[in-house]
Amino acid sequence: MSPSGVSRRSVLSAAVATPAVVAASGTVTPTSAEAAQTAQTSRNHGAGDGARFTIAVLPDIQYLIDEGGSDHEPALASLRWAVREREAHNIAFLAQLGDLTEHGTEAEMRIADKVFRTGIDGRLPYSVLAGNHDVTDDDQRGDTPYLRTFGPDRFANSSTYGGSSPDGYNSFHTVEGGGRTWLVLALDWRVSDAGIGWAQGVLDRHPTLPTILTTHDIVSADESGEATLSEHGRHLWDGLIRGNDQIFLAMGGHYWPCGRTTLTNDAGNAVHLHITNYQDRYYGGAGMLRTYAFDLARGRIDVETFSPWLLDKKDPTPLEAETVELTGDVDRFSIEIAFAERFAGFAPPENPEPRPPSEMLVAGTAAYWRFDDAGFGAVAGDGTPVRNGARARDLSGNGNDLVAVRLHDGPADVLTWSAGHHVGAPAHASLRFDGAKDPDRGAVLHTRRGAPINTARFESGYTIETFFRLPDPFEGDHAWMGILSWEGRAGEAGKDGGYSPDDAVCSLNVTSERFLQYVVYPTSTDDDPTCWSHAIPVGRWTHVAVVNDGRRTVVYVDGSRITRNAAQRSQGISTVGKPFAIGGTQSGGRFGQGFYGHIGDTRIVSRALSPREFMLPR
Structure with missing residues (x-):
């Protein structure tokens, strides 16, 4: 909580002047201003x-x-x-x-x-x-x-x-x-x-x-x-x-x-x-x-x-x-x-061929994960449950393999393999997460103890990219679910100047308004510079890239720069030696709800990439 007793989540809800009305079906009805623009x-x-x-x-x-x-x-x-x-x-x-x-x-x-x-x-x-x-x-x-x-x-x-x-x-x-x-x-x-x-x-x-x-x-x-x-x-x-x-x-x-x-x-x-x-x-x-x-x-x-x-x-x-x-x-x-x-019945859209992992290994690649045969091993087919302990290889060769874990003794279908993918994604595969809250359920893939990414601080800059898709219909309350994060508490890194020492040290989340929230506790300050996107559509694949040049952070959605990027100086990530995870964000050192939707290729590079270097096809 902040000194005034207002949480980061409450601040966002109060600051956003009802950008859209969300119907029971999960579709978004534009406000009058948006309708006029349309x-x-x-x-x-x-x-x-x-x-x-x-x-x-x-x-x-x-x-x-x-x-x-x-x-x-x-x-x-x-x-x-x-x-x-x-x-x-x-x-x-x-x-x-x-x-x-x-x-x-x-x-x-x-x-x-x-x-x-x-x-x-x-x-x-x-x-x-x-x-x-x-x-x-x-x-x-x-x-x-x-x-x-x-x-x-x-x-x-x-x-x-x-x-x-x-x-x-x-x-x-x-x-x-x-x-x-x-x-x-x-x-x-x-x-x-x-x-x-x-x-x-x-x-x-x-x-x-x-x-x-x-x-x-x-x-x-x-x-x-x-x-x-x-x-x-x-x-x-x-x-x-x-x-x-x-x-x-x-x-x-x-x-x-x-x-x-x-x-x-x-x-x-x-x-x-x-x-x-x-x-x-x-x-x-x-x-x-x-x-x-x-x-x-x-x-x-x-x-x-x-x-x-x-x-x-x-x-x-x-x-x-x-x-x-x-x-x-x-x-x-x-x-x-x-x-x-x-037009698909007579002119089916072209589906580009998968791109080999080698094309994604740009200079400075710290980790690269994908969920096709190249990165995840042979899979049985769409909808196949991913077993506990299944491994997604770090194709950068840096040893940051991910291990699948179902949270809260969840059922097997809380994490399944999918052939769904962004049309421009390198791999034609993803994982389908069926996380929820009340009661909490979900699954994550996280690195093992001692993986290099656990302690990497990226003080010269970094780029974090991923592809994800929110389901349509978007059913249930999934506010503040995590897409990816580093585990651990900001307090463990000595960071007490943000909203809460129980925050994760770095995370990408989806808010109650379906905005993206990227929040990081950098090595350069006690504060927590936070970036906010627009409302992310459901039923459509989205690419997000978080780019830090060692001074400030800029977030791109589908290759376009968002407006609400943090103004504060932000250098590095205050990792505390705990795993990097896909599919959830901890609070107080514990995973609650897991992600709800699909996640595809994910890459971390130890430098700021330009948009033309993103995993999106040029």
């Missing part, structure tokens, strides 16, 4: 973030290209905005959804040609497709002014264009974004069986590409925005979409009001279907543009709808001002997609 959408996303990119969508513009009287400037403004903002918002592609013109005449197609030629051609890849106001009948209709204007010849030099159906009315594009390739199918407003056969052939030739299907007529919606398949939409769903897991997003125009729905395909996965059409709005839709901002890191697509033409108005009228941006539930929303999981 709501930043594509117009705030810079091109430098490789996990983010944007696809722009231009729906029906027929009322703006009508030879009987119209104004094509709003449509031109939208195309020019997409080109102008391409780099700032990482816009990879623009998809138009049909009904380019009101009557599909030669004269109107000449206007449409000029709009696209002056607004976007050669400056941003795009696709178009025919709507019912551009053509009649299905895609076997033959020659039309639309086909002569927006047929295959127009896109021959486009970097994304992959080809068209023999009739010329259906096309496909391959688009680069977020570090992967995407397929865009631009299908006619009435796709024949021959057209569906062609589209199936495109999918068959690109079996690993996630696919966005665009067409003019696919779903209609009621006034609440709830969408259902149209007759032509049912034709596409049954004939193409439901049986091809690659298609995860489909969009069309034609109908109003706007709406959306989610259907389940034959593989059991979600397919999102949207209507985008604003021709019923002021000024024929005012060239409304919709942006789909893909964020692969956050697992979501953020959607916005606005009129670049109205945005440019310096003195808008009241009607223009209220129309410039649409924020209803069908106009501005987010789609949660765990991209890797959603």
Whole structure:
């Protein structure tokens, strides 16, 4: 306890102003401030973030290209905005959804040609497709002014264009974004069986590409925005979409009001279907543009709808001002997609090969443990209990082998072997700890008496790294459980200036808020410099690195430096000759609860490593 009678744990609980609300399921509900930050959408996303990119969508513009009287400037403004903002918002592609013109005449197609030629051609890849106001009948209709204007010849030099159906009315594009390739199918407003056969052939030739299907007529919606398949939409769903897991997003125009729905395909996965059409709005839709901002890191697509033409108005009228941006539930929303999981059925993520122990033995390696055959010996399989006394070899060759011990006479399944691992971990294996409190249970692996790491003080600096995963759901009270530590009491090292002489001399723990706490009693001071991370997510592997340069400590989570690093000077670790342990932290020289979750490769190096030297793959 501190002189005021307040423990370190109480101080943290009081200092953290409720960063999140934890539901009974263990999931975290963001606070209003976090939600506001999350709501930043594509117009705030810079091109430098490789996990983010944007696809722009231009729906029906027929009322703006009508030879009987119209104004094509709003449509031109939208195309020019997409080109102008391409780099700032990482816009990879623009998809138009049909009904380019009101009557599909030669004269109107000449206007449409000029709009696209002056607004976007050669400056941003795009696709178009025919709507019912551009053509009649299905895609076997033959020659039309639309086909002569927006047929295959127009896109021959486009970097994304992959080809068209023999009739010329259906096309496909391959688009680069977020570090992967995407397929865009631009299908006619009435796709024949021959057209569906062609589209199936495109999918068959690109079996690993996630696919966005665009067409003019696919779903209609009621006034609440709830969408259902149209007759032509049912034709596409049954004939193409439901049986091809690659298609995860489909969009069309034609109908109003706007709406959306989610259907389940034959593989059991979600397919999102949207209507985008604003021709019923002021000024024929005012060239409304919709942006789909893909964020692969956050697992979501953020959607916005606005009129670049109205945005440019310096003195808008009241009607223009209220129309410039649409924020209803069908106009501005987010789609949660765990991209890797959603696409795993047709594009399983690459799993790097295990890296040999020799690659991890950088200069100054004091100890390195892993739980595959190389470090733990032959294992019987996933979920196999680890026997008491089982040994994990120190692959550095320095003699810091770990020995498994079940605490408090716990059952065999309190420590089991697992094939689970961080995708970037050197070894494809880990240990699953099933620790708990009330009553205490757990397991640790600790060094034997006389191991060099027991007395190492690291006064010139050190790096401690490990991979771990918190279970999802995160059930029970596991506050202040230890990930790794040195055994013994700070008081044994003569350290009385911290919160308690019963503290472990050095430990990495998980707090009640799922923050990481790294606390050390250094050789250079009587104090206990402590670092705190953000809340660690459940169900996901995390890499943590504690780096000390002989003066101060910096903690990195998944290769990123945290903010709440201790400001105090910190040199060395006041070890007292007792074992180093993985899976728990002592208090008063005794283990209580053990760790709850997985722990993988763990390494200690007797110098400060740079992030590029961490065990994470480069």
